Amino acid sequence: MRIPGWRPSIRLIALTLLAALASTAGSGSAQQPPEPPDTSHYIAPLSADTARSTDPTLEAMTRKVAGELRCPVCQGLSINDSPAELAVQMKDVIRDKLAAGETPEEVKAYFIERYGEWVLLAPDPRGINLAVYILPALALLGGAGMIVFAVRRWLPRSKGPVIVASEPFPDESELEQDIHTRV
Amino acid sequence: MNWSRSLLAVAAGVPLLALLAFGLTRDPREIPSPLPGRAAPPFALPMMRDGATTADTVRLTDHRGEVVVVNFWASWCLECRYEHRALSNVASAFAGQGVRFFGILYNDVPSRGDEWIRAMGGQSYPALVDRGTRTAIDYGVYGIPETFIIDATGTVAYKHIGPITERLLVEKIEQARSASRPVEPVPGSGGDGEGG
Numbered sequence: 001m002r003i004p005g006w007r008p009s010i011r012l013i014a015l016t017l018l019a020a021l022a023s024t025a026g027s028g029s030a031q032q033p034p035e036p037p038d039t040s041h042y043i044a045p046l047s048a049d050t051a052r053s054t055d056p057t058l059e060a061m062t063r064k065v066a067g068e069l070r071c072p073v074c075q076g077l078s079i080n081d082s083p084a085e086l087a088v089q090m091k092d093v094i095r096d097k098l099a100a101g102e103t104p105e106e107v108k109a110y111f112i113e114r115y116g117e118w119v120l121l122a123p124d125p126r127g128i129n130l131a132v133y134i135l136p137a138l139a140l141l142g143g144a145g146m147i148v149f150a151v152r153r154w155l156p157r158s159k160g161p162v163i164v165a166s167e168p169f170p171d172e173s174e175l176e177q178d179i180h181t182r183v
Numbered sequence: 184m185n186w187s188r189s190l191l192a193v194a195a196g197v198p199l200l201a202l203l204a205f206g207l208t209r210d211p212r213e214i215p216s217p218l219p220g221r222a223a224p225p226f227a228l229p230m231m232r233d234g235a236t237t238a239d240t241v242r243l244t245d246h247r248g249e250v251v252v253v254n255f256w257a258s259w260c261l262e263c264r265y266e267h268r269a270l271s272n273v274a275s276a277f278a279g280q281g282v283r284f285f286g287i288l289y290n291d292v293p294s295r296g297d298e299w300i301r302a303m304g305g306q307s308y309p310a311l312v313d314r315g316t317r318t319a320i321d322y323g324v325y326g327i328p329e330t331f332i333i334d335a336t337g338t339v340a341y342k343h344i345g346p347i348t349e350r351l352l353v354e355k356i357e358q359a360r361s362a363s364r365p366v367e368p369v370p371g372s373g374g375d376g377e378g379g
Contacts, residue, residue: 072214072325085290086325089316114224114323116217 055099062095065104069094069111070121078121216323216342223251223333224321228311231288234297236312241285243333250282250340250359251333252352255324257291258299263328266346267303270330273352274308281335282356284308289319289327334359 066080071087079087079094090111097107111119123129223243230239243251254270256263274284286308288296293312300306313319322331332341332355340359343351 086316086320090320092315093317093320113217113221114321115325116215116323118214 058095058099061098061104062091065094065098065107066091068108068121070119072115072119212326213344214323214325218323218331218339219342221339223253223331223337223339224318226287226311226313226318226321228285228287228313228318231293231296231310231312234294236293241309241311243337246283247337248281248335250335250356252282252284252356253322253331253333254284254286254347255289255319255322255327255329256286257289257327258295259291260289260327262346264303266328266330266348267306269347269349269352271305271307273349273356276353277356278307282360286310287313287318289313289324290316332356332359334362 063080067078069079069090071077071079071082071084071090073084073086074082077087079090082088093110094107097110098104102110108120117123117129123132125133225243227240227242229236230241231237232239252270252274254266256267270284270286274282277284284307286306288310296310300310316324322329326344328344328346330343330347330352331339332343334340340362341355343355
Protein backbone atom coordinates (compact mmCIF):
# COMPACT_ATOMS: atom_id res chain seq x y z
CA MET A 1 0.00 0.00 0.00
CA ARG A 2 2.79 2.35 0.96
CA ILE A 3 5.76 3.13 -1.17
CA PRO A 4 8.98 2.22 0.57
CA GLY A 5 11.92 4.57 0.47
CA TRP A 6 14.19 2.49 -1.74
CA ARG A 7 12.55 3.23 -5.04
CA PRO A 8 14.90 6.07 -5.96
CA SER A 9 17.86 3.75 -5.42
CA ILE A 10 16.42 1.37 -8.02
CA ARG A 11 15.99 4.30 -10.35
CA LEU A 12 19.57 5.38 -9.69
CA ILE A 13 20.89 1.89 -10.41
CA ALA A 14 18.82 1.73 -13.59
CA LEU A 15 20.10 5.15 -14.66
CA THR A 16 23.69 4.18 -13.91
CA LEU A 17 23.30 1.01 -15.98
CA LEU A 18 21.75 2.99 -18.82
CA ALA A 19 24.58 5.52 -18.67
CA ALA A 20 27.16 2.71 -18.70
CA LEU A 21 25.44 1.09 -21.69
CA ALA A 22 25.36 4.39 -23.53
CA SER A 23 29.04 5.03 -22.89
CA THR A 24 30.02 1.56 -24.17
CA ALA A 25 27.84 2.08 -27.24
CA GLY A 26 30.05 5.02 -28.21
CA SER A 27 29.38 8.67 -28.91
CA GLY A 28 27.75 7.91 -32.25
CA SER A 29 24.74 6.42 -30.53
CA ALA A 30 21.55 8.20 -31.54
CA GLN A 31 19.83 7.52 -28.24
CA GLN A 32 20.70 9.97 -25.50
CA PRO A 33 21.11 8.56 -22.01
CA PRO A 34 18.77 10.14 -19.49
CA GLU A 35 20.13 13.10 -17.64
CA PRO A 36 21.91 11.79 -14.53
CA PRO A 37 20.11 13.06 -11.45
CA ASP A 38 21.72 15.59 -9.19
CA THR A 39 22.25 13.38 -6.17
CA SER A 40 24.14 15.91 -4.07
CA HIS A 41 20.93 16.95 -2.33
CA TYR A 42 20.07 13.69 -0.71
CA ILE A 43 22.73 11.05 -1.15
CA ALA A 44 25.18 10.84 1.71
CA PRO A 45 26.67 7.30 1.35
CA LEU A 46 29.72 8.48 -0.60
CA SER A 47 30.87 10.75 2.19
CA ALA A 48 29.96 8.00 4.65
CA ASP A 49 32.25 5.60 2.79
CA THR A 50 35.15 7.94 3.30
CA ALA A 51 34.30 8.19 6.98
CA ARG A 52 34.18 4.41 7.13
CA SER A 53 37.72 3.95 5.88
CA THR A 54 39.27 6.50 8.21
CA ASP A 55 38.13 5.17 11.58
CA PRO A 56 37.77 1.38 11.90
CA THR A 57 36.69 1.61 15.56
CA LEU A 58 33.88 4.02 14.71
CA GLU A 59 32.86 1.85 11.77
CA ALA A 60 32.80 -1.29 13.92
CA MET A 61 30.66 0.49 16.52
CA THR A 62 28.37 1.83 13.77
CA ARG A 63 27.92 -1.67 12.37
CA LYS A 64 27.20 -3.05 15.83
CA VAL A 65 24.49 -0.45 16.60
CA ALA A 66 23.07 -0.70 13.06
CA GLY A 67 22.94 -4.48 13.47
CA GLU A 68 20.64 -4.08 16.48
CA LEU A 69 18.18 -1.77 14.71
CA ARG A 70 15.49 -2.89 12.31
CA CYS A 71 15.28 -1.46 8.80
CA PRO A 72 11.82 0.19 8.53
CA VAL A 73 11.38 -0.57 4.82
CA CYS A 74 12.59 -4.19 4.83
CA GLN A 75 11.29 -7.54 6.01
CA GLY A 76 13.25 -8.61 9.07
CA LEU A 77 16.56 -7.01 8.09
CA SER A 78 18.77 -4.87 10.26
CA ILE A 79 19.89 -1.43 9.15
CA ASN A 80 23.38 -2.88 8.83
CA ASP A 81 22.29 -5.69 6.50
CA SER A 82 19.92 -3.68 4.34
CA PRO A 83 20.97 -1.99 1.09
CA ALA A 84 17.81 0.17 1.16
CA GLU A 85 18.42 3.87 0.81
CA LEU A 86 16.67 4.76 4.06
CA ALA A 87 18.70 2.11 5.93
CA VAL A 88 21.94 3.54 4.51
CA GLN A 89 20.87 7.02 5.58
CA MET A 90 19.94 5.79 9.05
CA LYS A 91 23.36 4.18 9.30
CA ASP A 92 24.89 7.55 8.42
CA VAL A 93 22.92 9.10 11.29
CA ILE A 94 24.26 6.41 13.64
CA ARG A 95 27.82 7.06 12.47
CA ASP A 96 27.46 10.83 12.90
CA LYS A 97 25.95 10.53 16.36
CA LEU A 98 28.66 8.12 17.54
CA ALA A 99 31.34 10.39 16.06
CA ALA A 100 29.76 13.29 17.98
CA GLY A 101 30.35 11.39 21.22
CA GLU A 102 26.94 9.82 21.84
CA THR A 103 26.88 6.37 23.40
CA PRO A 104 25.33 3.39 21.54
CA GLU A 105 22.48 3.45 24.09
CA GLU A 106 21.80 7.13 23.37
CA VAL A 107 21.79 6.45 19.62
CA LYS A 108 19.35 3.57 20.08
CA ALA A 109 17.17 5.77 22.30
CA TYR A 110 17.07 8.37 19.50
CA PHE A 111 15.66 5.80 17.06
CA ILE A 112 13.23 4.38 19.65
CA GLU A 113 11.85 7.91 20.15
CA ARG A 114 11.21 8.15 16.39
CA TYR A 115 10.20 4.64 15.37
CA GLY A 116 9.15 3.15 18.72
CA GLU A 117 10.44 -0.07 20.30
CA TRP A 118 9.57 -1.72 16.99
CA VAL A 119 12.94 -0.50 15.71
CA LEU A 120 14.82 -2.81 18.08
CA LEU A 121 15.51 -6.22 16.53
CA ALA A 122 15.71 -7.71 20.04
CA PRO A 123 13.21 -5.90 22.29
CA ASP A 124 14.13 -5.13 25.90
CA PRO A 125 13.17 -8.10 28.12
CA ARG A 126 10.66 -6.24 30.31
CA GLY A 127 6.89 -5.81 30.54
CA ILE A 128 4.89 -7.34 27.70
CA ASN A 129 8.16 -7.91 25.80
CA LEU A 130 8.96 -10.70 28.26
CA ALA A 131 6.37 -12.80 26.43
CA VAL A 132 8.69 -12.94 23.42
CA TYR A 133 11.35 -14.57 25.57
CA ILE A 134 9.17 -16.70 27.85
CA LEU A 135 6.53 -18.07 25.46
CA PRO A 136 8.91 -20.04 23.21
CA ALA A 137 10.47 -21.70 26.29
CA LEU A 138 6.99 -22.47 27.65
CA ALA A 139 5.93 -23.89 24.30
CA LEU A 140 9.06 -26.05 24.22
CA LEU A 141 8.42 -27.32 27.75
CA GLY A 142 4.75 -27.94 26.95
CA GLY A 143 5.72 -29.86 23.82
CA ALA A 144 8.22 -31.96 25.75
CA GLY A 145 5.56 -32.64 28.41
CA MET A 146 3.09 -33.74 25.78
CA ILE A 147 5.63 -36.11 24.25
CA VAL A 148 6.39 -37.63 27.67
CA PHE A 149 2.66 -37.98 28.36
CA ALA A 150 2.03 -39.61 24.99
CA VAL A 151 4.96 -42.00 25.32
CA ARG A 152 3.82 -43.04 28.82
CA ARG A 153 0.36 -43.77 27.52
CA TRP A 154 1.77 -45.72 24.65
CA LEU A 155 4.31 -47.81 26.64
CA PRO A 156 1.92 -49.95 28.79
CA ARG A 157 0.28 -51.27 25.59
CA SER A 158 3.60 -52.73 24.42
CA LYS A 159 4.12 -54.31 27.85
CA GLY A 160 1.36 -56.84 27.19
CA PRO A 161 2.02 -60.59 27.42
CA VAL A 162 4.66 -61.78 25.00
CA ILE A 163 3.14 -64.19 22.53
CA VAL A 164 5.09 -67.41 22.59
CA ALA A 165 4.65 -70.15 20.06
CA SER A 166 2.48 -72.86 21.61
CA GLU A 167 4.44 -75.66 19.97
CA PRO A 168 8.19 -75.98 19.88
CA PHE A 169 9.73 -75.35 16.54
CA PRO A 170 10.28 -78.71 14.74
CA ASP A 171 13.91 -79.75 14.51
CA GLU A 172 15.74 -80.23 11.23
CA SER A 173 15.44 -84.02 11.04
CA GLU A 174 11.65 -83.82 11.44
CA LEU A 175 11.49 -81.27 8.65
CA GLU A 176 13.60 -83.42 6.35
CA GLN A 177 11.38 -86.37 7.07
CA ASP A 178 8.36 -84.30 6.31
CA ILE A 179 9.81 -83.20 2.99
CA HIS A 180 10.65 -86.78 2.06
CA THR A 181 7.16 -87.99 2.80
CA ARG A 182 5.67 -85.17 0.75
CA VAL A 183 7.98 -85.81 -2.21
CA MET B 184 -13.18 -39.08 28.95
CA ASN B 185 -13.29 -37.96 25.32
CA TRP B 186 -15.28 -34.84 26.01
CA SER B 187 -12.68 -33.67 28.54
CA ARG B 188 -9.97 -34.04 25.91
CA SER B 189 -12.07 -32.09 23.43
CA LEU B 190 -12.59 -29.39 26.05
CA LEU B 191 -8.82 -29.21 26.59
CA ALA B 192 -8.22 -28.92 22.85
CA VAL B 193 -10.80 -26.12 22.58
CA ALA B 194 -9.33 -24.34 25.63
CA ALA B 195 -5.90 -24.43 24.01
CA GLY B 196 -7.06 -23.77 20.45
CA VAL B 197 -9.49 -20.89 20.94
CA PRO B 198 -6.97 -18.42 22.44
CA LEU B 199 -4.51 -19.35 19.69
CA LEU B 200 -7.13 -18.79 16.99
CA ALA B 201 -8.16 -15.50 18.63
CA LEU B 202 -4.52 -14.38 18.61
CA LEU B 203 -4.14 -15.29 14.94
CA ALA B 204 -7.44 -13.57 14.08
CA PHE B 205 -6.24 -10.42 15.88
CA GLY B 206 -3.01 -10.62 13.88
CA LEU B 207 -5.01 -10.59 10.65
CA THR B 208 -6.61 -7.27 11.58
CA ARG B 209 -3.21 -5.56 11.82
CA ASP B 210 -1.04 -4.22 9.02
CA PRO B 211 2.38 -5.82 9.58
CA ARG B 212 4.04 -3.01 7.63
CA GLU B 213 2.63 -0.26 9.83
CA ILE B 214 5.03 1.01 12.45
CA PRO B 215 3.21 2.66 15.37
CA SER B 216 4.69 6.11 15.83
CA PRO B 217 5.52 7.33 19.32
CA LEU B 218 5.64 10.95 18.10
CA PRO B 219 2.00 12.11 18.56
CA GLY B 220 1.78 13.86 21.92
CA ARG B 221 5.49 14.66 21.94
CA ALA B 222 7.40 17.78 20.95
CA ALA B 223 7.89 17.97 17.19
CA PRO B 224 11.55 17.59 16.18
CA PRO B 225 12.78 21.03 15.12
CA PHE B 226 13.99 21.56 11.57
CA ALA B 227 15.65 24.28 9.53
CA LEU B 228 15.36 23.43 5.84
CA PRO B 229 16.05 25.38 2.65
CA MET B 230 13.15 26.23 0.40
CA MET B 231 12.91 24.84 -3.11
CA ARG B 232 12.18 27.22 -5.96
CA ASP B 233 12.30 26.72 -9.74
CA GLY B 234 13.86 23.30 -9.31
CA ALA B 235 16.71 24.51 -7.15
CA THR B 236 17.50 24.85 -3.47
CA THR B 237 17.37 28.47 -2.33
CA ALA B 238 19.08 30.25 0.54
CA ASP B 239 15.72 30.88 2.24
CA THR B 240 15.45 28.67 5.28
CA VAL B 241 12.26 27.65 7.04
CA ARG B 242 12.62 27.01 10.79
CA LEU B 243 9.89 25.20 12.65
CA THR B 244 10.64 27.21 15.78
CA ASP B 245 9.71 30.41 13.88
CA HIS B 246 6.15 29.10 13.62
CA ARG B 247 5.47 28.48 17.28
CA GLY B 248 1.97 29.70 17.98
CA GLU B 249 0.71 28.44 14.61
CA VAL B 250 -0.57 25.06 13.54
CA VAL B 251 1.99 23.55 11.17
CA VAL B 252 1.20 20.82 8.65
CA VAL B 253 4.29 18.96 7.46
CA ASN B 254 3.91 16.63 4.49
CA PHE B 255 6.69 14.32 3.30
CA TRP B 256 6.44 13.66 -0.45
CA ALA B 257 8.46 12.85 -3.57
CA SER B 258 8.00 12.97 -7.32
CA TRP B 259 8.42 9.17 -7.51
CA CYS B 260 5.65 8.60 -4.95
CA LEU B 261 2.47 7.56 -6.76
CA GLU B 262 0.19 7.89 -3.76
CA CYS B 263 1.34 11.49 -3.23
CA ARG B 264 -0.68 12.33 -6.35
CA TYR B 265 -3.92 11.37 -4.63
CA GLU B 266 -3.48 13.82 -1.75
CA HIS B 267 -1.79 16.74 -3.47
CA ARG B 268 -4.97 18.56 -4.44
CA ALA B 269 -6.41 18.09 -0.92
CA LEU B 270 -3.27 19.52 0.70
CA SER B 271 -3.12 22.45 -1.70
CA ASN B 272 -6.82 23.26 -1.32
CA VAL B 273 -6.81 23.09 2.47
CA ALA B 274 -3.60 25.14 2.63
CA SER B 275 -5.32 27.85 0.56
CA ALA B 276 -8.46 27.69 2.70
CA PHE B 277 -6.47 28.23 5.91
CA ALA B 278 -4.13 30.89 4.47
CA GLY B 279 -3.71 33.78 6.93
CA GLN B 280 -5.47 31.90 9.74
CA GLY B 281 -2.42 30.74 11.67
CA VAL B 282 -2.01 27.46 9.80
CA ARG B 283 1.19 26.82 7.82
CA PHE B 284 1.81 24.03 5.32
CA PHE B 285 5.24 22.75 4.31
CA GLY B 286 5.99 19.96 1.88
CA ILE B 287 9.32 18.25 2.58
CA LEU B 288 10.88 16.53 -0.42
CA TYR B 289 11.88 13.00 0.58
CA ASN B 290 14.74 11.21 -1.16
CA ASP B 291 14.32 13.15 -4.36
CA VAL B 292 16.00 15.94 -6.27
CA PRO B 293 14.54 19.48 -6.43
CA SER B 294 14.43 19.54 -10.24
CA ARG B 295 12.19 16.48 -10.35
CA GLY B 296 10.13 17.77 -7.44
CA ASP B 297 9.58 21.04 -9.27
CA GLU B 298 8.57 19.24 -12.49
CA TRP B 299 6.10 17.16 -10.50
CA ILE B 300 4.55 20.22 -8.83
CA ARG B 301 4.10 21.89 -12.21
CA ALA B 302 2.60 18.71 -13.66
CA MET B 303 0.19 18.58 -10.72
CA GLY B 304 -0.98 22.13 -11.44
CA GLY B 305 1.03 24.00 -8.81
CA GLN B 306 1.17 24.03 -5.04
CA SER B 307 -0.19 26.63 -2.63
CA TYR B 308 2.49 26.09 0.03
CA PRO B 309 6.31 26.01 0.08
CA ALA B 310 8.37 22.92 -0.67
CA LEU B 311 11.51 22.29 1.40
CA VAL B 312 14.60 20.21 0.66
CA ASP B 313 15.78 17.65 3.23
CA ARG B 314 19.47 16.94 2.69
CA GLY B 315 20.48 13.44 3.72
CA THR B 316 16.86 12.71 4.78
CA ARG B 317 17.81 13.80 8.30
CA THR B 318 14.52 15.57 9.02
CA ALA B 319 12.53 12.62 7.69
CA ILE B 320 14.43 10.26 10.00
CA ASP B 321 13.91 12.77 12.84
CA TYR B 322 10.18 12.36 12.20
CA GLY B 323 10.37 8.57 11.99
CA VAL B 324 9.32 8.58 8.34
CA TYR B 325 9.59 5.23 6.57
CA GLY B 326 7.14 5.35 3.68
CA ILE B 327 5.54 8.31 2.03
CA PRO B 328 3.23 10.14 1.88
CA GLU B 329 3.29 10.92 5.59
CA THR B 330 1.66 13.99 7.10
CA PHE B 331 2.23 15.48 10.55
CA ILE B 332 0.06 18.11 12.21
CA ILE B 333 1.89 20.14 14.83
CA ASP B 334 -0.15 22.31 17.17
CA ALA B 335 0.62 25.84 18.33
CA THR B 336 2.61 24.58 21.32
CA GLY B 337 4.98 22.67 19.02
CA THR B 338 3.54 19.26 19.89
CA VAL B 339 2.83 16.61 17.25
CA ALA B 340 -0.96 16.42 17.35
CA TYR B 341 -1.47 13.86 14.59
CA LYS B 342 0.43 11.66 12.18
CA HIS B 343 -1.13 10.28 9.02
CA ILE B 344 0.41 7.58 6.86
CA GLY B 345 -0.75 7.33 3.24
CA PRO B 346 -2.74 9.84 1.20
CA ILE B 347 -4.71 12.21 3.42
CA THR B 348 -8.17 13.46 2.49
CA GLU B 349 -9.40 17.02 2.57
CA ARG B 350 -12.03 16.21 5.20
CA LEU B 351 -9.59 14.48 7.56
CA LEU B 352 -7.07 17.25 7.11
CA VAL B 353 -9.59 19.95 8.04
CA GLU B 354 -10.85 17.89 10.99
CA LYS B 355 -7.35 17.31 12.40
CA ILE B 356 -6.30 20.94 11.85
CA GLU B 357 -9.41 22.15 13.68
CA GLN B 358 -8.69 19.72 16.53
CA ALA B 359 -5.10 20.98 16.76
CA ARG B 360 -6.34 24.57 16.75
CA SER B 361 -8.88 23.97 19.49
CA ALA B 362 -6.30 22.07 21.55
CA SER B 363 -3.94 25.03 21.27
CA ARG B 364 -6.57 27.64 22.10
CA PRO B 365 -6.05 27.84 25.87
CA VAL B 366 -2.41 28.70 25.21
CA GLU B 367 -2.81 30.85 22.13
CA PRO B 368 -6.34 32.29 21.76
CA VAL B 369 -7.27 32.67 18.12
CA PRO B 370 -8.43 36.27 17.52
CA GLY B 371 -11.98 36.64 16.37
CA SER B 372 -13.11 33.17 17.41
CA GLY B 373 -13.73 33.84 21.08
CA GLY B 374 -17.07 35.04 22.46
CA ASP B 375 -16.09 38.56 23.44
CA GLY B 376 -19.51 40.12 23.13
CA GLU B 377 -21.53 37.04 23.90
CA GLY B 378 -22.53 38.53 27.23
CA GLY B 379 -21.44 36.83 30.41
